[in-house]
Amino acid sequence: MTASVSHDLAAATAALREDFKLLIDGASVGADQALDVINPATGRVFARCPAAGRAELDRAVTAARRAFPAWRDMSFEERRERIKRMAQVLRDHQAALAELLTLEQGKPLGQARDEIGRAATQSEGMAQIAIAPETLTQDEQRSIELRYYPLGVVGIITPWNAPINLAAGPLTSALYTGNTTVLKPSPYTPLTTLKLAELLTAVFPAGVLNVLAGGDELGQWMTEHPGIDKISFTGSVATGKKVMASAAGTLKRLTLELGGNDAAIVLDDVDPKTIAPKLFFAAFVNSGQVCMAIKRIYAHERIYAALCSALAEEARKARIGSGLDPQTQLGPIQNKEQYERVVGILEETRRSGARILAGGKLPDGPGYFMPPTIVADVDEHSRLVQEEQFGPIVPVLRFSDVDDALRRANDTRYGLSGSVWSGDTERAAAIAARLEVGTAWVNQHRTTSATVPFGGAKESGVGRQYSVLGLKSYMEPRVISVLKQPA
Ligand code: NAD
Numbered sequence: 001m002t003a004s005v006s007h008d009l010a011a012a013t014a015a016l017r018e019d020f021k022l023l024i025d026g027a028s029v030g031a032d033q034a035l036d037v038i039n040p041a042t043g044r045v046f047a048r049c050p051a052a053g054r055a056e057l058d059r060a061v062t063a064a065r066r067a068f069p070a071w072r073d074m075s076f077e078e079r080r081e082r083i084k085r086m087a088q089v090l091r092d093h094q095a096a097l098a099e100l101l102t103l104e105q106g107k108p109l110g111q112a113r114d115e116i117g118r119a120a121t122q123s124e125g126m127a128q129i130a131i132a133p134e135t136l137t138q139d140e141q142r143s144i145e146l147r148y149y150p151l152g153v154v155g156i157i158t159p160w161n162a163p164i165n166l167a168a169g170p171l172t173s174a175l176y177t178g179n180t181t182v183l184k185p186s187p188y189t190p191l192t193t194l195k196l197a198e199l200l201t202a203v204f205p206a207g208v209l210n211v212l213a214g215g216d217e218l219g220q221w222m223t224e225h226p227g228i229d230k231i232s233f234t235g236s237v238a239t240g241k242k243v244m245a246s247a248a249g250t251l252k253r254l255t256l257e258l259g260g261n262d263a264a265i266v267l268d269d270v271d272p273k274t275i276a277p278k279l280f281f282a283a284f285v286n287s288g289q290v291c292m293a294i295k296r297i298y299a300h301e302r303i304y305a306a307l308c309s310a311l312a313e314e315a316r317k318a319r320i321g322s323g324l325d326p327q328t329q330l331g332p333i334q335n336k337e338q339y340e341r342v343v344g345i346l347e348e349t350r351r352s353g354a355r356i357l358a359g360g361k362l363p364d365g366p367g368y369f370m371p372p373t374i375v376a377d378v379d380e381h382s383r384l385v386q387e388e389q390f391g392p393i394v395p396v397l398r399f400s401d402v403d404d405a406l407r408r409a410n411d412t413r414y415g416l417s418g419s420v421w422s423g424d425t426e427r428a429a430a431i432a433a434r435l436e437v438g439t440a441w442v443n444q445h446r447t448t449s450a451t452v453p454f455g456g457a458k459e460s461g462v463g464r465q466y467s468v469l470g471l472k473s474y475m476e477p478r479v480i481s482v483l484k485q486p487a
Helices: 009-013 054-073 076-092 094-105 109-126 163-176 191-200 216-224 237-250 272-288 301-317 336-351 402-410 425-432 467-472
Strands: 022-024 027-029 033-039 044-051 134-138 142-150 153-157 180-184 209-211 230-234 253-257 262-266 294-300 355-358 373-376 393-399 417-421 439-442 475-483
Touching: 022 054, 022 191, 033 094, 044 094, 044 191, 054 142, 054 153, 054 180, 054 209, 054 216, 076 094, 076 109, 076 163, 076 191, 094 109, 094 163, 094 191, 109 163, 153 163, 153 216, 163 180, 163 191, 163 230, 163 467, 180 216, 191 209, 216 230, 216 237, 230 237, 237 253, 262 272, 262 402, 272 294, 272 301, 272 393, 272 417, 294 301, 294 402, 301 355, 301 373, 301 393, 336 393, 393 402, 417 425, 425 439, 467 475
Parallel strands: 153 180, 153 230, 180 209, 230 253, 262 294, 262 417, 294 393, 373 393, 417 439
Antiparallel strands: 022 027, 022 209, 033 044, 134 142, 142 475, 355 373
């Protein structure tokens, strides 16, 4: 099949944009170094922004430390009001931010708008959560209370697949709980985060929020920096391990939200045609570049053939192209390195003799496009099944026995999430509870909320984001133990 790809000529020929600044201590500033940013739909540089070095990082950390006591001493209500204003800024500027996000990230405009809307909703949701002192003992002799205090300065490092949503979660958690922040977006997608920072200067006092674009080395300097108390990192498992090792030098607190290889187990009592669109969307949204996308589908042998054809049909219908084209459902892969990695997995899969049911043929023309590709009869030990592909290619594997499907789904160092699909929700829930993951869904995948913890088991992460559990991980518990006897 040859995929038809819509390209955006206007985006390909527009002048280089350079209207971006870092945010340090409440001021928009430049830097000596710069980062070129590529539009993945054209493969061309369309913008340039300042890149922070060690000096900018030191200034940002100093500003954040200086701003910390006053911000810490505000009440939760006062900080909630600021978070609400941040959410309002996201909504007021949703259209312009979404367009920039599509240009740098590649995702369709509608999904870029959704990402920004979701960042607003999740932030407001988190800022409604109460962190109350807990009474552990209260009797005539003793009172023992557990209280939570902000940590200080939180360094936030984000990836390129959902830069605004994945900044908003840690940012709200850190700020609402009384910490100040230094945020570093991915060098592939720094622009929307920098624009948002500019808009937020009116919302947060100077130094409370600092935003630095920069390369991978900037991330490493943050993890080593003695002025940063916690790192909230979202990215790959490999980098997560480096972050953990590097943060050990100063014993920083850590939240690591890492990669996944999510399995969906489809039982024999479903209607393949009805669930295929749901499975397809959960696997291919953002061209598969979602940590919790479905990355392996285990289908019962009774419905295997029918599900394979229904998924292939969905893949053939999907329209790929520039995210700026309103008809586009799937955009490009975000960057050249990732494109080459996913193409490598596709080629290995083809060589292995697996059946490619839809997609698989790379379109001509510029941009990092790959059509949604459905693969059947693939070896369990292939890269496509074992690795996190993080791209638009998904294997459908056959099983005849649920215990065997569970064993194969769990036979991985990843443990982010997974799902079970069935007409019998109770049976499915019992099976889902045996998935070794942070979140196990039934008849859905990718549903998260501000009040529900999200994070990975095994090598998919450390700690949880969102919910009271997530918020408390941006705080230090302190026991106040009183012996009720005058000294
Ligand atoms: P990445 O690990 O390459 O980079 C993530 C960030 O880390 C970037 O900002 C990068 O500049 C920075 N970085 C690179 N080297 C560093 C170092 N040594 N020290 C500190 N920071 C460093 O990840 P990516 O390719 O941008 O993102 C894709 C990955 O992120 C996938 O594995 C995906 O599953 C994962 N992800 C996880 C979640 C989650 O919530 N669990 C969400 C989205 C993405």
